[in-house]
Amino acid sequence: MARTRLLIEYDGTEFSGWQTQPGARTVQGEIERALTVIMGSTPPFMGSGRTDAGVHARGQVAHVDTPEPVDAFRLRGSLNGLLPESVAVLGVEPAPEDFHARYSARQRTYHYHVATAPRALDRLWRTTLRSTPDVETMNEAAQALLGTHEFSSFCRTRSETTNRVCTVHHAQWVPEAREGDWRFEIQANRYVHGMVRAIVGTLLEIGRGRREADSIPDLLASGDRRLAGPAAPAHGLVLHRVEYDAPVFTPTFA
Amino acid sequence: MARTRLLIEYDGTEFSGWQTQPGARTVQGEIERALTVIMGSTPPFMGSGRTDAGVHARGQVAHVDTPEPVDAFRLRGSLNGLLPESVAVLGVEPAPEDFHARYSARQRTYHYHVATAPRALDRLWRTTLRSTPDVETMNEAAQALLGTHEFSSFCRTRSETTNRVCTVHHAQWVPEAREGDWRFEIQANRYVHGMVRAIVGTLLEIGRGRREADSIPDLLASGDRRLAGPAAPAHGLVLHRVEYDAPVFTPTFA
Numbered sequence: 134m135a136r137t138r139l140l141i142e143y144d145g146t147e148f149s150g151w152q153t154q155p156g157a158r159t160v161q162g163e164i165e166r167a168l169t170v171i172m173g174s175t176p177p178f179m180g181s182g183r184t185d186a187g188v189h190a191r192g193q194v195a196h197v198d199t200p201e202p203v204d205a206f207r208l209r210g211s212l213n214g215l216l217p218e219s220v221a222v223l224g225v226e227p228a229p230e231d232f233h234a235r236y237s238a239r240q241r242t243y244h245y246h247v248a249t250a251p252r253a254l255d256r257l258w259r260t261t262l263r264s265t266p267d268v269e270t271m272n273e274a275a276q277a278l279l280g281t282h283e284f285s286s287f288c289r290t291r292s293e294t295t296n297r298v299c300t301v302h303h304a305q306w307v308p309e310a311r312e313g314d315w316r317f318e319i320q321a322n323r324y325v326h327g328m329v330r331a332i333v334g335t336l337l338e339i340g341r342g343r344r345e346a347d348s349i350p351d352l353l354a355s356g357d358r359r360l361a362g363p364a365a366p367a368h369g370l371v372l373h374r375v376e377y378d379a380p381v382f383t384p385t386f387a
Numbered sequence: 388m389a390r391t392r393l394l395i396e397y398d399g400t401e402f403s404g405w406q407t408q409p410g411a412r413t414v415q416g417e418i419e420r421a422l423t424v425i426m427g428s429t430p431p432f433m434g435s436g437r438t439d440a441g442v443h444a445r446g447q448v449a450h451v452d453t454p455e456p457v458d459a460f461r462l463r464g465s466l467n468g469l470l471p472e473s474v475a476v477l478g479v480e481p482a483p484e485d486f487h488a489r490y491s492a493r494q495r496t497y498h499y500h501v502a503t504a505p506r507a508l509d510r511l512w513r514t515t516l517r518s519t520p521d522v523e524t525m526n527e528a529a530q531a532l533l534g535t536h537e538f539s540s541f542c543r544t545r546s547e548t549t550n551r552v553c554t555v556h557h558a559q560w561v562p563e564a565r566e567g568d569w570r571f572e573i574q575a576n577r578y579v580h581g582m583v584r585a586i587v588g589t590l591l592e593i594g595r596g597r598r599e600a601d602s603i604p605d606l607l608a609s610g611d612r613r614l615a616g617p618a619a620p621a622h623g624l625v626l627h628r629v630e631y632d633a634p635v636f637t638p639t640f641a
Contacts, residue, residue, distance in 0.1 A: 142508060143508075144508055191508065218507065220506070221504075221505035221506055221510075225504065251467050252398050253443075253472065253473050254396060254397075254512055254625070257511075287549070
């Protein structure tokens with residue numbers, strides 16, 4: 134058995150999320166279909182984690198198992214030839230047998246992209262805000278997310294996940310190249326369902342003066358999703374990078 | 388009569404270019420239709436220049452004339468409410484009577500975006516190259532474009548424009564934020580039809596070693612479009628900025 138890992142970018146707009154589901158068009162499903170064409174049968178294929186419907190990725194990592202080692206360069210070309218334009222395989226490389234896209238992942242970074250003016254060219258993955266928030270205040274508030282907490286207050290209420298403890302290493306709004314464009318960067322070991330979008334929605338309420346900047350600790354302690362802000366729209370969210378103990382795809386993804 | 392200028396971003400993918408044409412969907416046509424809804428009749432409306440089918444803009448400038456001065460903030464909101472998502476009005480401001488979007492324009496800057504790896508999220512406005520070109524050699528070659536030249540060698544053969552003299556002030560490939568992404572920046576007082584795409588196609592041949600790096604002066608002197616490279620695909624090209632004697636839209640477009 135040979136394990137190969139893939140680095141994948143996708144535009145989630147027209148997908149029902151990452152994970153294969155009967156009767157739905159998903160990113161994993163598209164890639165499995167392409168692998169089946171190439172391999173003649175459907176190989177075991179697993180991503181680092183799910184992304185919701187409409188959420189994108191620039192750095193999703195997955196692994197596939199084959200009876201014999203594959204030619205990485207050729208597999209990348211074949212996959213990109215078979216996949217729709219909304220899914221791009223950026224890198225393919227051999228992985229050690231003990232590498233697991235999901236269970237070996239140590240950190241996952243998401244970026245949430247906003248603009249304070251309408252945008253036509255980036256509209257697939259950037260949401261336009263109705264007003265300009267106070268970024269400095271949002272960044273002060275975001276400091277309270279750092280460290281290890283129970284994130285039930287930012288977890289979708291219908292989630293069946295019982296372990297809601299996550300360790301957040303980085304949470305910050307940063308300006309992008311274009312005036313008026315910002316992104317929220319968050320890096321954590323794991324996430325509960327809907328966590329990033331709930332955090333962004335809550336921070337934006339703080340940035341508009343509708344919620345106190347020092348309210349995050351009480352909100353975390355409450356464990357009550359109804360006390361947090363509304364989920365920000367899915368289309369602004371991008372899974373930016375997944376990190377492992379050893380660097381992966383270093384020449385293609387610095 | 389009051390003159391008002393507009394700063395416009397658009398995704399040209401689904402348009403037959405900028406300029407209004409009977410029976411075709413164009414950006415100017417969409418904006419004229421929205422202005423007609425707002426004003427009750429179609430006002431005189433003029434852009435800084437045409438862009439071809441499939442070409443985008445981040446900084447197209449246009450002007451509109453109305454009998455009375457308009458509320459710029461409100462007009463921007465009304466237009467963005469009426470226009471499709473692929474057209475965004477970034478700024479609206481009063482213009483002096485002697486300002487003319489086309490005839491007062493002094494410099495126009497285009498960016499042509501490429502990637503050396505497949506891209507899903509930027510695929511609307513970035514073309515993926517089959518191989519990685521030698522950027523340093525392309526930049527050496529591009530120096531020969533600077534200054535005032537007859538650009539018939541880079542002008543679509545069916546063009547009816549007789550004046551093909553343009554002055555190029557800047558022509559350079561620069562790396563973008565993401566590894567593997569590059570853009571070609573060109574700033575000139577004017578362009579002949581298809582000029583930027585023909586230049587990009589020619590420089591890419593040089594970057595792949597299929598054409599001599601010092602061949603641009605002879606190519607310019609020949610005046611023969613057949614001797615230049617193929618036009619690069621329309622969808623990588625973005626009208627980035629139009630400059631006038633005095634700065635325009637300075638708070639919204641730094």
